[in-house]
């Protein structure tokens with residue numbers, strides 16, 4: 001029996017294909033970047049054809065590099081950048097407009113109107129989300145209103161909506177299957193996370209015809225079979241999941257209170273809260289962690305917009321460093337003593353503040369402050385923002401976090417991960433396989449075809465590469481964090497003043 005699994009990881013800046021063997025060891029990986037389009041201030045688009053071609057190309061390369069044919073693959077799992085919205089023609093499979101990316105802010109005004117009309121409590125209660133352009137629903141509303149003829153074509157049943165998982169599934173199956181999974185559905189603003197169905201009242205509120213929507217399945221299911229012309233033989237697609245939820249699975253966070261945090265351009269922290277949804281009192285999102293055999297496990301999620309992007313800014317904007325990996329040695333020289341704080345609120349602040357008007361600042365400068373101190377403050381900002389999320393999660397869930405599992409491009413930085421443990425006051429574990437997104441969806445696909453017996457079996461495949469224990473005295477930890485909270489307040493004050501006309 002073929003027992004390799006192919007994971008397709010369609011991310012914001014690149015597409016990746018990874019093949020794993022039956023022990024979940026990576027066998028080959030191929031990656032391809034694609035263009036980002038910024039047609040107007042605050043708009044971010046992808047060409048759906050670029051995404052499609054990049055996916056086909058990386059899958060073929062991963063198979064070739066592993067010396068495998070399609071018949072050796074027992075299952076495909078698809079994981080994806082979430083919320084990014086595609087509307088396509090059912091007859092041709094062609095998108096009627098470029099995909100509107102999760103970062104795109106074009107629907108901010110519409111969101112303000114929904115907010116002003118008092119719709120947030122209903123939306124929050126049904127979907128676990130907030131009214132924000134981040135989610136797919138208002139993007140789809142925009143497409144229907146702004147693409148010529150789209151509403152009429154939708155009414156005639158000619159169009160399909162999907163997040164990237166759905167669009168890829170449609171294309172991979174030769175235009176036969178219109179499905180998504182519960183985690184991706186839970187990011188649309190249209191899906192009731194309690195009933196696990198599209199919500200008629202929300203569809204009416206956003207004026208979205210139900211005929212556009214995909215069928216929602218568990219994360220492990222018979223989603224469809226790839227068209228044999230693509231890879232030489234049909235391969236069953238047995239799992240789909242949004243990328244942050246896939247990373248939760250890849251980090252084996254299967255018990256209530258277990259948490260993972262992914263540090264790439266931004267940071268996404270997700271806590272498994274078990275089979276009862278936890279409504280946040282701190283503006284965190286309540287979302288579907290995974291749905292297996294009809295049983296939904298929920299999560300709390302906090303998103304930080306700027307994590308590794310702060311290091312990119314230090315490198316490309318300020319030109320203080322040439323490579324991201326120089327930051328580790330600079331921070332080792334400085335330690336945590338400098339008193340400098342960098343608040344990277346370049347595009348406002350995400351959870352738990354959700355303050356779009358806040359702007360960044362560097363505070364605590366003295367004549368002694370140099371490049372190393374500012375770079376160190378950049379790394380520390382990621383740790384302090386994680387502590388903000390942790391405080392909110394623990395207050396909401398009343399679940400004490402015993403360890404944090406981390407992944408993403410930043411966690412190669414040992415100084416940063418140690419500072420994270422010190423800032424949080426809990427051990428931080430880094431896994432052997434840091435490609436947790438691809439790994440997670442491979443786990444799900446393997447589960448469906450019987451390579452693994454269940455979640456406990458999967459958890460046994462998770463290996464810790466290094467655990468970082470907190471070594472900072474508590475008084476010092478609290479003193480440093482108090483300095484951060486003060487710095488955040490300072491960047492928020494002018495924003496509040498502007499908003500209320502007091503400034």
Ligand SMILES: Nc1ncnc2c1ncn2[C@@H]1O[C@H](COP(=O)(O)OP(=O)(O)O)[C@@H](O)[C@H]1O
Pocket residue numbers: 011013263264265266307308309310311312324325326327328408409410412413416
């Ligand atoms: N040694 C390092 N120290 C700190 N940050 C790093 C280091 N290496 C990479 N990064 C940061 O990690 C990010 C890349 O992580 P990655 O997971 O590939 O991001 P994404 O998937 O969002 O593109 C970049 O923002 C980069 O600045």
Ligand SMILES: O=P(O)(O)OC[C@H](O)CO
Pocket residue numbers: 010011012013080081082083102242243244264265
């Ligand atoms: O593609 P990534 O890794 O930047 O993840 C994007 C998130 O899914 C957006 O919610």
